[in-house]
Amino acid sequence: MTPLEDDREAAVVRLREAYAEGHISHEEMDRRLDQALAAASGDDLAQAVASLPAASEGGTATIGAAAGRIRRRGAWRVPRVLKVESAYGNVHLDLSRAVLEQPLVDIELQLGTGRAKIIVPRDAIVEADEVRSGYKDIRYQPRQPSRPGGPRIRITGVMGFGRLTIRHAWR
Template sequence: MNPPPENSPSVISEDDRDTAVRRLQEAYAEGHISHEEMDEGLHQALTAKTRNELVSALDLLPEESAGTTSTIAAVNGRIRRRGLWRVPRILKVESALGRVHLDLSRAVIEHPVIDVELQLGTGRAKITVPRDAIVDFEDLRTVWKEPLYKIRRRRSSPGGPRIRISGTMGLGRLKIRHARR
């Protein structure tokens, strides 16, 4: 089966749909949206056929201010974000003993610059960035192994988000790659 052409509306996966539903339910539980707004968003998310329709279901969620820092933390175990999720302007990831996988390829990125601060003890980290993203990890301190990153030679379109990665990696390795499509 051939993948859809790049200029056609993106087909969504069940993971994307599940992530959108979970985000709407969390926003309701935290008091950010009303019951009616949650029902409307859930209906949109469950009946969406394209990525744009699914993203519009998340438009009900409050926008994060540019100075907001979100933290994902775990002492041990795995930290994973993938599918359709809204990337905050500043994302702090803390893990003492686990693996980290951040997939930004399908995420909703509303800011031209995203700062990802890693504070990792042991364990690997993998970050998948959008095809047109510009990656900067000059402020990342590594104790054991240097990050693996292959710079994209061809840019599909200029003006992608800039992903700045900083912080400290202990006894693990960071792999950064661009999404294939």
Template sequence: MTSSQKDPLSRLGEDDREGAVRRLQEAYADQRISHEEMDERLDLALTATTYGRLASALDALPEEHPGTPSTIGAAGGRIHRRGRWRVPRMLKVESAYGRVRLDLSRAIIEDPVVDIELRLGTGGARITVPRDAVVDVEGLRTGWKDLRYKAPRRSRPGGPTVRISGSTGFGRLRIRHALR
């Protein structure tokens, strides 16, 4: 749901504000708005407390489209990503059988929200997220074994939100936060 579809009087969250700032910066970079107009709209977006006020900062800008997801797939064998790799806004991981290891702890994450869609058959999966990340597994369906994830007692603000959705078959999914 975009900010224009939400109740104009409801309070907005930091993710919505950050998304609006990003849209304004992209519009300026694409020369859709002038420098002065960007300054005015940024001021509106940064001081907005409701969706209606935020929508006025984004008037006449094209709707944001998240784009197409990047896909990592393997029929068999392993899928392994670690170190400094660029995490796309939307990532689809497909594996019929075999292990999946995604380590986002040192990855380059440019977006405040990352969507990871899993389509796993057999074989386990382990995802390591940054220490300050917020993990959302609401859209995930597990098959044979339960999800293993323990949210940290204390979370620091400013980290990305990692939304994990999709389905796992006969393997176990483990999600953990990086130690540092």
């Protein structure tokens, strides 16, 4: 990749992140994405991301609940490492429309009792060999990526009593 292509890719990630965080509207994101993808120079790219907040660092985030349901769906930002902790309750993570900040996402599960369902993007490559379950086996049917270079989702951790189900999004 050339430096301009690297900068273009970073600009696209920043625009998607700004949309997911609510800093720009869907129409504004579309307009700026068109501008970034058509940019012929670094100055053109700078105009596409002008007035956006600074890019965030991948980092680690923890979501948890002692009891109850944990649910994430829609256009939400997924950090490089996502820790999910729940003593009692169900977990539902839908990554199909989420903004993945990095090409590799680690999801660390620490679940007591309850089910966990993770929906990954259609072209994602999933690794779930490091999940230990005290009750039921993991339900996951691997599929061939529809295009090369899809995100890699690595799921690790411990599930007490419950089942982990992983499936690919339909679109």
